[in-house]
Amino acid sequence: MLRMFFPIIFSFFCISNLSANGGDDQLRKKADEIAKEILIIDTHIDLPLLLLQKDFDVTVESNNGEFDLPRANKGGLNAASMSIYTSSRTENNGSFKRADTLIYLVQQLESKYPDKFTIAVSAEEVEQNFKKGIFSLPMGLENGSPLEGSLDKLHYFFNKGVRYITLCHVKDNHVCDSSGDTTNTWNGLSPFGESVVREMNKLGIMVDVAHVSDSSFYDVLRLSKVPVIVSHSGCRSLTPGFMRCMSDEMLKALAKNGGVVNIFFGSTLLNNNVRNEYEEWQKRRQEYLKIKDHGETQFAVENPINLGSIQDVIKHIDHAVKVAGIDHVGIGSDFDGVDLLAAEIKDVSMYPNIIYELLKLGYSEKDIRKIMGENFLRVWKTIDKNKG
Numbered sequence: 542m543l544r545m546f547f548p549i550i551f552s553f554f555c556i557s558n559l560s561a562n563g564g565d566d567q568l569r570k571k572a573d574e575i576a577k578e579i580l581i582i583d584t585h586i587d588l589p590l591l592l593l594q595k596d597f598d599v600t601v602e603s604n605n606g607e608f609d610l611p612r613a614n615k616g617g618l619n620a621a622s623m624s625i626y627t628s629s630r631t632e633n634n635g636s637f638k639r640a641d642t643l644i645y646l647v648q649q650l651e652s653k654y655p656d657k658f659t660i661a662v663s664a665e666e667v668e669q670n671f672k673k674g675i676f677s678l679p680m681g682l683e684n685g686s687p688l689e690g691s692l693d694k695l696h697y698f699f700n701k702g703v704r705y706i707t708l709c710h711v712k713d714n715h716v717c718d719s720s721g722d723t724t725n726t727w728n729g730l731s732p733f734g735e736s737v738v739r740e741m742n743k744l745g746i747m748v749d750v751a752h753v754s755d756s757s758f759y760d761v762l763r764l765s766k767v768p769v770i771v772s773h774s775g776c777r778s779l780t781p782g783f784m785r786c787m788s789d790e791m792l793k794a795l796a797k798n799g800g801v802v803n804i805f806f807g808s809t810l811l812n813n814n815v816r817n818e819y820e821e822w823q824k825r826r827q828e829y830l831k832i833k834d835h836g837e838t839q840f841a842v843e844n845p846i847n848l849g850s851i852q853d854v855i856k857h858i859d860h861a862v863k864v865a866g867i868d869h870v871g872i873g874s875d876f877d878g879v880d881l882l883a884a885e886i887k888d889v890s891m892y893p894n895i896i897y898e899l900l901k902l903g904y905s906e907k908d909i910r911k912i913m914g915e916n917f918l919r920v921w922k923t924i925d926k927n928k929g
């Protein structure tokens with residue numbers, strides 16, 4: 542989750558790079574076939590927050606956000622980690638209650654549509670659901686704030702079905718320091734954060750080091766007895782100075798740990814130029830809207846946004862594979878949680894476009910299976926097997 546503003550209504554007016562759509566038909570057909578055949582798991586989708594803001598039927602195709610079941614089926618998606626997201630602003634101010642509400646909304650999906658959705662609590666369950674044609678919804682807590690300094694609350698969320706926890710969001714919290722904060726409150730993990738990581742290892746909850754500072758990342762790697770995950774991130778060498786993404790050194794350390802980094806799709810996160818242009822665009826928009834009779838639509842027509850390209854996603858996947866190795870990379874789109882998405886990967890119907898681009902780069906079907914889900918499931922199984 543890193544959405545600053547919802548530009549959905551502007552989509553019609555935006556510039557994008559659609560050149561990839563004219564490519565090799567046979568390869569495209571193969572990509573579609575692979576997407577249908579293999580287990581695809583996306584490790585980070587912010588649907589629960591969207592459902593809190595807007596009640597809609599996710600089993601019907603719509604343009605509400607980036608996820609619904611018909612579009613997921615079209616894209617070959619079989620499982621999506623539901624982000625139980627709490628903002629850094631809610632630390633000590635309602636984060637536990639908010640997390641509980643979002644979990645309830647995921648539970649509602651399962652109870653309303655038992656033949657369509659299941660909250661999966663193990664990798665094996667995801668695999669079984671895939672065979673049965675049921676869509677898996679594992680849950681991940683994005684931000685450790687709702688733990689509120691209590692290991693009992695960690696057990697509570699485990700019992701509710703939460704299977705990964707992103708230790709913090711964009712600000713330092715009571716668990717650890719964040720990549721989005723320069724305060725260095727703890728210089729890594731807090732003492733409570735250390736006990737959280739130990740207890741997560743015991744329970745079999747995956748430790749997610751997306752969003753954490755470099756110091757927190759290395760603290761977790763030193764402490765964790767099992768591999769860790771990065772539910773949604775990218776490669777810092779392609780976004781110089783952007784601390785939210787991982788350095789090559791971190792990618793190598795993650796591979797040594799046996800973990801997996803799942804690459805996000807948001808263009809402002811993957812490309813510094815797109816992010817800078819977007820920030821400028823937002824400033825212009827604010828100035829424009831201050832003037833009487835000026836409206837959003839008119840501004841969008843006069844100021845098209847650069848949405849980026851699927852090549853940004855592919856470059857990050859390919860770089861992560863080159864540095865960490867083919868066994869340590871996956872996908873974690875951050876759908877429903879990012880500001881800008883390229884036209885070729887703008888919702889859950891478009892995973893075949895990623896497969897197509899990887900095929901074009903010479904990736905084998907075996908490699909693609911690993912990236913699209915097997916690597917993440919392997920790590921989850923390892924964590925589960927070594928709990929206790």
Ligand SMILES: [Zn+2]
Binds near residue numbers: 542878
């Ligand atoms: Zn996030």
